[in-house]
Amino acid sequence: MNIIACARQVPTLESAIKPLPSPPFMDRSALTYMANPFDEFAVEEGIRIKERLGGGELTVVAVGPEGADQMLLNALAMGADRAVHINVKEEDSCLLDTLAVATLLKNAIEDIEFDIVLCGKEATDDRQGAVGIELAELLGLPHAAAITKLDIDFEAKKATARRQVEGAWEIVECQLPAVFTCHKGLNDPRYPPLPGIMKARTKPHNNITDVGVPAARLSLTGLENLPSRKAGKKLEGDVPEATKELLRLLHDEARVI
Amino acid sequence: MAQEILVITEQRGGELKNVSLELIGEAQRLSETTGLGYSVFVLGHEIEGLAGPLLNYGVEEILTADSEVLRDYNSQVYADVLANEISGREEKPAAILLPATAMGKDLGPRLAARFGGAYAADCIGLKMGADLLLEARRLVYGGSVVATVKGNPPPEFQVVTLRPNTFERAKEVTGKETGVTSVRVETPSDLRVVLKEIVYEEARGMDIAEARAIVSGGRGMKGPENYAILEELAGLLGGAVGASRAAVDAGWRPADSQVGLTGKTVAPELYIACGISGSPQHLAGMMSSRCIVAINKDPDAPIFKVSDYGIVGDLFEVVPLIIKDLSLQSKEKK
Numbered sequence: 229m230n231i232i233a234c235a236r237q238v239p240t241l242e243s244a245i246k247p248l249p250s251p252p253f254m255d256r257s258a259l260t261y262m263a264n265p266f267d268e269f270a271v272e273e274g275i276r277i278k279e280r281l282g283g284g285e286l287t288v289v290a291v292g293p294e295g296a297d298q299m300l301l302n303a304l305a306m307g308a309d310r311a312v313h314i315n316v317k318e319e320d321s322c323l324l325d326t327l328a329v330a331t332l333l334k335n336a337i338e339d340i341e342f343d344i345v346l347c348g349k350e351a352t353d354d355r356q357g358a359v360g361i362e363l364a365e366l367l368g369l370p371h372a373a374a375i376t377k378l379d380i381d382f383e384a385k386k387a388t389a390r391r392q393v394e395g396a397w398e399i400v401e402c403q404l405p406a407v408f409t410c411h412k413g414l415n416d417p418r419y420p421p422l423p424g425i426m427k428a429r430t431k432p433h434n435n436i437t438d439v440g441v442p443a444a445r446l447s448l449t450g451l452e453n454l455p456s457r458k459a460g461k462k463l464e465g466d467v468p469e470a471t472k473e474l475l476r477l478l479h480d481e482a483r484v485i
Numbered sequence: 486m487a488q489e490i491l492v493i494t495e496q497r498g499g500e501l502k503n504v505s506l507e508l509i510g511e512a513q514r515l516s517e518t519t520g521l522g523y524s525v526f527v528l529g530h531e532i533e534g535l536a537g538p539l540l541n542y543g544v545e546e547i548l549t550a551d552s553e554v555l556r557d558y559n560s561q562v563y564a565d566v567l568a569n570e571i572s573g574r575e576e577k578p579a580a581i582l583l584p585a586t587a588m589g590k591d592l593g594p595r596l597a598a599r600f601g602g603a604y605a606a607d608c609i610g611l612k613m614g615a616d617l618l619l620e621a622r623r624l625v626y627g628g629s630v631v632a633t634v635k636g637n638p639p640p641e642f643q644v645v646t647l648r649p650n651t652f653e654r655a656k657e658v659t660g661k662e663t664g665v666t667s668v669r670v671e672t673p674s675d676l677r678v679v680l681k682e683i684v685y686e687e688a689r690g691m692d693i694a695e696a697r698a699i700v701s702g703g704r705g706m707k708g709p710e711n712y713a714i715l716e717e718l719a720g721l722l723g724g725a726v727g728a729s730r731a732a733v734d735a736g737w738r739p740a741d742s743q744v745g746l747t748g749k750t751v752a753p754e755l756y757i758a759c760g761i762s763g764s765p766q767h768l769a770g771m772m773s774s775r776c777i778v779a780i781n782k783d784p785d786a787p788i789f790k791v792s793d794y795g796i797v798g799d800l801f802e803v804v805p806l807i808i809k810d811l812s813l814q815s816k817e818k819k
Contacts, residue, residue: 241746241765245626265747327598352746352769354625354632356606358594365598370561370677373591376740388681392741393558393587394497394692399682406677412747413740443637445603449620450633457772460793464784467798471806474778474796482776482793484698484755485722485811 229284229382230342233274233308234333234360235267236292237299238353247451252322254451263299266348269410272417273346273378275307281382285309287340291332293318297433304428305420311433312336316441325444326354330362332439338367342405344387349374349409360409370402376413380404488617488641489545490515490523491578493567495588501527501535504584504695508647509542509655512582515613516543521579524548526570526668528563530556536665543658552670558588561678564595570668571600577641579617585646586694593646602642605634609651609752619643627769628750649695651752686739691725693742698724698755701744701771702732705760705781705800709737714804715759721811722755727771729761745770759800763788780804 239245239259246255263271274286287310288303290296300311314332316324324332337345345367347360357373364371377390385404390397391411402408420428461477463470478485490512494505512523522545527535529551536547550566571578581596583589585607597604603619609631610622617640625632636643693699700719702712712726719726728738730745744751746766756774761767763779763786771777772791779792780800789795796803 239626241627241769245630247630326594326604327601330598352627355623355750356594356604357590358597358604358606361591361594362598362604365564365595371595372560372678374587391587393683394695394741395686397682397684397686398558398680399684401679401681403677412743445597445601445637445643446605446634447637448632449635451625452631452633454624454629454631454773456629457777457791457793459790460777460795462784462789462792462795462797464797467796467802468806470796470798471803472810474794474803475807475810477794478755478776478778482755484776 229277229281229344230340231274231277231284231286231344231346232337232340232342233267233270233286233288233303233346234363235271235288235290235299235303235348236264236351237261237296238264238351245453247453252319253448256318261295263302264348264351266350266352266410266412268417269412269414270346270348271303271306271308272415273410276415277344277380278307281380287312289333289336290314291316291329293321300433301428302420304431304433305424306418307424309431311431313433313435314439315435315437316439320441322448323441323444325446326356326358327362328442328444330359330366331442333359333363334366336436344380344404345369345407347407347409349411357409360407364407367407369405369407371407371409372400372402373409374411375408376411378408378414487522488576488579489521491571491581492523492525493581493583493589493592494525494527495584495586496527496529496532496535499529499531499534501538502584502586504586504647504649506654507649507652508582508584509539509544511611511647511652513543513655515580515611519613519615519617521617526550526567528555528566540663541657541659542655543661544663546664546666548666548668550668550670554672555670557680557683558591559678559680560591560595561676562673563592564599565673566668566670567596568599579640580613580619580643580645583644583646585648589646593644597642597644600642602644603636604644606646607648607750608645609648611645611647616640619645621645624750624773627746627765628772629769648752650697693725693727693744693751694749696725697753698722699727699744699751699753700724700757700759701727701729701761702738702759703729703761704731706732706737711801712738714808718757718804718808718811721808721815724753724755727751729767758788758792759804761788762786763791
């Protein structure tokens with residue numbers, strides 16, 4: 229069972245987002261990065277599939293500038309077997325849209341023999357939720373997105389996934405090879421064990437440089453901070469009185485009730 | 486045949502979802518600034534009745550794909566039916582509008598990639614000018630930043646999903662002859678995705694992403710049984726019940742009601758946070774709400790820094806009082 233997990237980094241929540249009036253529209257110098265939480269579900273699931281099946285190989289593929297190496301080392305420490313880093317310069321990464329990223333991933337993995345590709349359901353910075361699905365389309369493979377459970381029948385070459393839709397669960401069965409995008413609830417990503425951290429640097433870590441940046445079909449043309457919310461009225465004291473005042477404000481002032 | 490905007494509606498159980506009319510409304514507005522016509526796709530089973538109500542919205546053509554294999558959403562079948570129809574047309578659609586629902590967010594990227602087009606998700610605003618390049622506004626970076634994105638030429642296959650409850654519904658238009666066409670549906674010979682089962686959840690009210698009001702409970706709720714009062718309040722407000730990550734992780738509330746960074750991003754008219762401290766991860770999911778109300782015993786809870794109205798008090802005292810008042814009001818109205 230060969231598994232590929234795709235991951236990238238996103239700015240941490242603590243990073244100050246500073247929009248600029250001209251390209252690249254953001255001051256990236258002050259950003260600190262973390263692995264996209266949804267991609268961590270993908271890496272973790274890859275490891276769990278190996279554990280459940282008692283074999284197989286997990287390759288983690290990252291698209292991004294050099295900082296992605298740290299994330300890949302962490303994935304290797306968690307239990308991945310190989311890392312592939314598709315290097316894209318910081319300034320070029322802003323030019324990629326989801327289809328361009330999916331194209332880079334497709335080019336990197338299409339010659340590998342795999343049974344399952346796991347991606348995060350979306351990235352916390354752009355929230356597009358598209359790369360995994362577009363990758364499936366480019367590879368000509370079936371997909372199930374935003375899954376919270378995955379069962380694999382290796383013999384029958386099928387996998388059953390559960391995903392949430394409005395007011396219901398869907399149980400979807402895909403023939404393998406297939407692409408799945410992972411949602412919160414699928415698993416709890418592990419902290420890499422100490423022996424894993426030590427082994428990580430000995431595992432194959434392939435650096436792909438000089439990739440042509442595929443032309444994007446979508447461009448970022450502006451970023452603006454939403455007017456930051458200021459603290460409004462805070463009512464204290466006698467609860468019935470305060471609640472009455474709250475209701476009055478919501479009715480008369482905010483006009484929401 | 487000229488280029489046009491294609492709206493892909495969504496139906497559930499033979500009924501068009503409200504967001505479908507919001508999509509058509511946006512197509513109407515784009516049509517005003519570009520002169521492009523717009524057509525509407527309806528997919529499902531036993532949906533003959535759905536075309537009729539759509540005849541008065543200035544639509545060029547209503548395309549109905551009616552088949553047993555389309556009764557429930559299937560990523561492969563829906564994508565193939567749409568792609569076949571689109572490929573068969575002389576002119577490629579300038580833009581394809583879908584709802585930012587589970588279906589739309591699944592189908593949109595697949596279609597965009599099939600045609601090598603642009604894709605922008607969960608848009609809260611759209612513009613299109615004479616160059617026919619679609620410009621979209623969408624929330625990024627934890628919901629505190631608005632990004633404006635624009636399609637690169639050529640102006641075709643610009644696929645967007647639109648956030649429900651955000652755009653005005655279509656206006657009725659007279660004097661336009663709308664065609665209705667049945668689209669032929671073939672069951673794919675190599676179906677590699679099968680929907681095995683849909684498990685409907687007991688009616689818990691509407692999806693939080695579609696609600697105009699959300700009453701959310703966090704750690705301060707102390708247990709699942711206590712959400713009954715939030716459900717009652719949400720009912721009176723015509724809204725839905727949300728939850729913080731703590732409540733979902735504790736198993737008190739279903740995962741699809743989680744508001745936050747790894748949950749849903751919502752922007753209702755009214756967001757009432759009960760017993761929620763207001764971590765950055767939670768705020769990321771609701772900062773764009775029009776009016777935020779916080780109810781918390783802790784006067785220093787971070788949520789008070791962003792709420793428009795806050796009340797320092799025990800939610801188990803405050804919420805019943807609000808329910809009492811709203812129930813009285815609605816009785817008085819009758």
